Amino acid sequence: MASRAASAHPNKKYAIGLARAFGGAIIFGLPNLMTMEMWFLGFYLDRTRLVLFLLVNFAILVGLSRFSGFEETASVKEDLLDALAAYGVGVIASAATLAVFGILLPGMSLGEIVGKIAVQSVPASFGAIIARRQMGDKTDGEKDDEHDVAERRGAYGWQLFLMVAGALFLAFNLAPTEEMILIGFKMSPWHGIALVLLSVLILHAFVYGVGFAGQEQPPEGSGFWRLLISYTIAGYGIALLVSLYVLWTFGRLDGADLTQIASITGVLAFPSAVGAAIARLVV
Structure with missing residues (x-):
């Protein structure tokens, strides 16, 4: 029973981190999600430039994971997983919000839908990756992490x-x-x-x-x-x-x-x- 409770605790903590990430994604992404220029940008933006920008954004997310992720990370692999999770949250939050706003419609081409979601996922994923530090509570378990972050920031x-x-x-x-x-x-x-x-x-x-x-x-x-x-x-x-x-x-x-x-x-x-x-x- 004790081992089962111990294994459940990290899962619960990670789930709370994901919930905060969705909150951060909405907060940071909302100004763009409700801007007409950003809707059209996903339609006409050059796809090569868009893909390159998404790769740059993902690299930024990996780096930000060292300061603020869903959980404390100690390796590049963990940072990559955190960045993937943040980007996934950004994509889901953006797609859901655009759909509710009536911006994504059944008659649209797949390229237009993907383009609009991809553009909006950039600020949303940024909000998702920093949500823990901005929206999380300062528990005792995070005090050592704060010290490590301070050393990195220096x-x-x-x-x-x-x-x-x-x-x-x-x-x-x-x-x-x-x-x-x-x-x-x-x-x-x-x-x-x-x-x-x-x-x-x-x-x-x-x-x-x-x-x-x-x-x-x-x-x-x-x-x-x-x-x-x-x-x-x-x-x-x-x-x-x-x-x-x-x-x-x-x-x-x-x-x-x-x-x-x-x-x-x-x-x-x-x-x-x-x-x-x-x-x-x-x-």
Whole structure:
């Protein structure tokens, strides 16, 4: 009886983690699930670019599993299983919600249905993988895990990875909108310079300056300039690269000249920089 109860406990814990994951998937995915531009994106998006983006998203989920999964992981295999579970939750939650909204209809082609679900599963899977840390209770069994996570977060490479994850999430939510192109068109070069400076300032302040819960502690012996260059400027560089990649994925740069590309990328890099900072605070 004792061994049976012991084996049932991990299963129950994992089931609770899955339930939280569905909650996280709905919360993070809902803004996109109720956005018309995202519905059409699944229909016309180039399939090669979509598949590549899904692979990138899955790699991000594997990495996030080391910080927040359905259970504590200690190997790449366990991280892969956690990422598969999170992606599965994202797919199921997205498909069910789109069906209830009447967005998925029997007369649609299989390609359109799969495309719409695939696009929506990206933010939903992100919400699923971080649900345990954001929605779970802090039990005694998780205290050691918190210590391990803190050690991982202290590594420079992992901090940059978290910036990539946060930038990708927010960039994904905004890149398909027409407003990114409109704002870039309306801005002057001076507006662009001001936006870059504002992005860098906000990124640095969110992570090190204003005392948010979960705010990073500066590495021992790090002065202002080292933090600015190694973390803030590097983080903004990540935001720019992620923005450029996401815009290319969604075809927003097709036919644009270098000036337009720079302008649109700079606009999207603003929320991407915010996402890079927030990810380090909440994951």
